[in-house]
Structure formats: C-alpha cells, structure tokens
Amino acid sequence: MASSRRPGSPLGLHRVLDPPGVLPQAAWRLDTTPALWPDEARVRVRRLNLDAASFRQLREAHQEDPAAMRAAVLDIVSARGKMQNPVTGSGGMLTGVVEEAGPESPLGLQAGDSIATLVSLSLTPLAITDGLAGWDGKSEQVPCDGYAILFGRSIATRLPEDLPAGLALAVLDVCGAPALTHRIVATAPGSAPVVAIIGAAGKSGSLSAAAARRAGAGRVIGVVPHQGEAALLADAGLADAIVIADARDPVGLSGAVAGAGGPADVTVVCVDVPGCEGGAILSTAQGGTVIFFSMATSFTAAALGAEGVAADVTMLVGNGYVPGHARLALDLVRAEPGVRAVFERRVAEHAEQAG
C-alpha cells in the first residue's frame, strides 16, 4: 500500500498538502487519509484539549455560543485536516486509544493503549466524525469522536493509571513549562534566585512554581489577577509571596514584584492574554531571564519592548519539549499536594461550567 505513495517521513512531511515542503505545523492543510504509512500510528480520539489561547479566542469570537463554537472548530478541522486556530496559530492536545500502530512505528504503542499526545494539535492530522455533539463550548476539554495520526517523531505518552484521566490530561497539557522552568532556575547564575511566576494559580503556573522551588529558587513570587486566585495560591502553599496585579499593566506589575522581593532573576509568563511582554521584562533584573509560555506572546512586542527600555534580559520562547517533561510534571502533581489541589480545582471548575 505505502509503496505506491510518497515516502514516509518521521516529521510527517508526506502528509503536508498545502503549501508543499513545509513542516506539518506550518502547513495550511494536512492529508487525513486513515491508512497508515509504515512508521505512523492511528488513534481513536476521545477528547481534544484546546490550547488556552485558542479556546479563549473561540469563546470571545462567538460570544460563548456553543453551536457557533462547535461549527467553528468543525470548519477549521474540515478545512485544514488539523485543529489549528488560524487566529492564534495554536492547537492543544488529545487523548484517545491506539487503533493501529504501523510496523515501523518507533513510539512503542500497541492497539488498545490509552494515550495522550505531547505534540500539538496544530501538526496532528485529525478527522472528526461526531460533529462534536457532546461539547457544550464551556470547557477547553472537548469530547470528540474521530481519529488522529501520529508520526514517527510525534511524542505520546500512556495515561498514568494512578491519576484520573482529566487530571492527567490537564497536567500533560502544560508539562513543558515546569520542565523548562526547572532547567533555567537550576542553572541561573548565583545561588537561590528570585523567581516570579505570572499566573501562578493556573495550571502551568502552579507546576512552574513547584518546579522552581524544587530547582533551588530562593524566593518564589506568585502573581495573580485577583483575590480569589490569591486565596487559591495561598492555600496551595506554592509561593513565598503572593501579589495581585494586572499582568498587562507594566508599571503596576513590576512595582508589585519589586515590592515582594523582586526584581526577579527568572520571570515565567503563564497567562494566556496578550500584552504581558512589557510587564514581564520590567519585572526582571538586568541579566535575568524571561520565559514566555503563553501562546498569546508577540515576538515583536518582546523583542522591541526589551530594547525600548534598555533591558538586558534573556528572553526564551517556551519550547513545549524538554526531555523527561511528562514524568517531571506527573511527579510534581503526585508529590505536591498544593499542585494537585490547584489542578483538581481547575478540573472541577471545567466540569462545573460544563455541567
């Protein structure tokens, strides 16, 4: 079968229809043929977990109307062969059950395995067959029937058996953030660096705060937008200081961080709203590092913002892949009751909104 087609590529280049030659992530449209190339695997999809920036954009563009949101996602997937929001460029991840693994698939998966993908939906061939009838548009976790294709280099992980599926999915969705935070804090110059987490009561934020502490942070400053989040973070015990500030207000944010023991040697941006670049830069000490995990980050705003205030800070694009990221994140949620409490609260909020 495969012999009559284009040669397969572990990067999935053979599935790119338009424009030819680009990587699947950059493609406008992918080939969703269910038949596998030898190193691919096909997954029966159970649930999509839309990226936070994408879900927010869809919800706002369609005034929270479930039917319009369903239609928008179906249109995107039908047109593009993948769930990549054309406005945000971002995707999300999925869970499902392996239907078939090609004879040369290097992923170590077998039919029947329950898995989560650790590569973005923005590069994963996807077909939806149930019209998303089970999704009410209130949560980024989207019940879905359909199938998806994993390439040779598409990282996936078996869902852990000791954690509820919704919790595990929420953890795996953001597992790159704590892994990269750990690495940067552990290798920061000097000892016991000050770390500011913007959005510390969220999913990636709480994991990153725990990872920073484990990596040797001398002080973790948690920034949250309002009193409710501050209380949640205080209960979790993940920050040495908690400040309430609007991350889009550079002067307010940097003043609040300074008042809590900053500026930070490492600032981690975990909020999914646009316009946080300037505040993060001003909250960071000269010679420090900003890690941007938000998909709402603007490259030019970051580059020109730092230049514009003569800030000698290292700015990192938050790479979602760091070796061992899934294990580190799952270990943190198992070992840190505060992190687990934040996640259980977030997952419950979704269930409640969806209920």
Place this chain on the structure above:
Amino acid sequence: MASSRRPGSPLGLHRVLDPPGVLPQAAWRLDTTPALWPDEARVRVRRLNLDAASFRQLREAHQEDPAAMRAAVLDIVSARGKMQNPVTGSGGMLTGVVEEAGPESPLGLQAGDSIATLVSLSLTPLAITDGLAGWDGKSEQVPCDGYAILFGRSIATRLPEDLPAGLALAVLDVCGAPALTHRIVATAPGSAPVVAIIGAAGKSGSLSAAAARRAGAGRVIGVVPHQGEAALLADAGLADAIVIADARDPVGLSGAVAGAGGPADVTVVCVDVPGCEGGAILSTAQGGTVIFFSMATSFTAAALGAEGVAADVTMLVGNGYVPGHARLALDLVRAEPGVRAVFERRVAEHAEQAG
C-alpha cells in the same frame, strides 16, 4: 511648564495616549507635543531607517508605488504619533541632530550633536513635516524632516566621525545581533561550537558571522538564498562554509547545514521573511540554541515547531539591547574588511536603487 502636566517617566509613560497605562511600544497612539518634559530630548530628524520587515511589507502592499508608500507612512505617523507598522509591529530607527535636551535628560546629549537612536521607532514620538517629499520608496532609508522625542531611557549614540553616515546608520540599525551572537557563542557549552548564520550575506548576518568567529566559533556556516549572495559572502571571507538554501524549506535547509558540517550548536536567524522557524530548529543540534533576530518570526510557530519535532533546543527572542552593542558592531566594521565590504555593497545598492 511641565509642572502642569502628567509627571514624566524615563520610560515615556507620560506620552502614551491610547490605551492608557501601557508602555510606548505597545501603545496605539503617542503624544507628539514638541515641548519637553524635564528628562526628555528633542531631535530634528534627518532620516528614518525603516525596519527591514516593515519596509518589505509596505513595498509589497503598495506594489512599489512611491506615492502610495509615502502616503502609507504619513498616515501611520499621523494616526499613531510614531512609525510603527501596524502589520509587522516593527519600526526602525532614525538619525538627526539634537535640538534641545531637557535639564534632567540623562543621555549626555547637547544641542547640535548628530545622533542615531538605538531604540525602535515603534516607541519614539515622531512628527513629520515635509510630507516625505525626498523619499522615492526604493530604499528603507527615508529622507525626512520633522522631530522626534527621546525619553530618559531611550538609548542614542553620537554618529562616529570616522565612518560615512549611511554606513554607520546601517551598522547601528542591526547592532544588537552581533552583540547577542557574541555572548551566546562565547558561553556555549563545549569548545569551538559550530555556528550557522541564516542570511549570512546580509547586514545583521555578516556582523553576526564576524562576531561568532571572534567569540570562538569552531566553524561558521553561512546560509544564503542564491549564487550572487554566495559570491558576496565568499569575497568577504566571513564563513568557513557557504551553502545555498531556501530558509523557508526546513528539509532543504537542515540538509544543507548538515552537509556543511552541521547541525549547528548555535543557529542565528537573520532573514526578514516569515516561515524560517522550522528550518532553523531542524538545523540545530539537540541541546543547541536558536537566536531569532528576524521581526518576521512567529512566536507560536517557533514554540510549537520545536515541540512538534521533539527538538530540545533553546530558542531566544533576539533582544536588540545588549550593553556595549553599538561599540562592538562599529568595531567589527572597522576591523573586518569583509564586513565593511558587505555593508558598503548594501549601502551602495540602496543608493543605486534610489538613484
């Protein structure tokens, strides 16, 4: 005078009209009142140097029609009080003569000094008074009469007397790139790292190649788009290997870099076209670093592109400010005949196009 107005800020917050509270770079509109706050300086503008991505966008959007391009720039500056291209988000820089420095200006400038700004036009209050009558739309260097405002923290530098003004301006425009490249190559793990410069025959590329070598690169691989650029780079002697590849073709680019001694430990992206993220990531060794200097870089394409191919690479937003950047770049163009030759060729091309 100033006492009746908002208090001044070294960041220029007092000049932000819309939306209130953001930094000037993020603002839609700035206040261009010529009267100075105490720590500001006013410059009589001689020339704007549009950012390469912005110039390319304007030229393509207006089919190279000079009148339409002039009108577009005038409309932007009139509406926004600054030259920030709404499509690319980027600006450029300017040269001029200091008209007045406020009594508390910390920049060390005096009336009559010929200077270049080292902060972006995207945050610099600007008024144009000559209708850009002297610009034919063929070059990003735009003759211009008008005035601009420098804040307390707006870095500017006196134009060197030993270099032609057009040459100095072209060097200062991109001086952040060689400075950051030097720092990253000098501190890369291991000795004598392999460095790939994408767009090595351009302005920021040639300076970055020279900086990489000076910082201890073991091998500099210069990537250029066609034979003419390859010949220019060969004459300049700035690369140990030269390869011709389309930076938007990830497989072609990474294959070419691998064939020339790669993958690279450090990859420096100096081309101003969109879609180079995937190729740069695939050209870089696991554990290596990509520095994105192009304002056409997409944050999400970089973040999701690396994750999508399981690439453990550090990705840096090219901060235009590194202490000592102007001096390092000017020193390189003085000391390296190859860099100077590239710049003289580029400046001459502009003059020719404009002639």
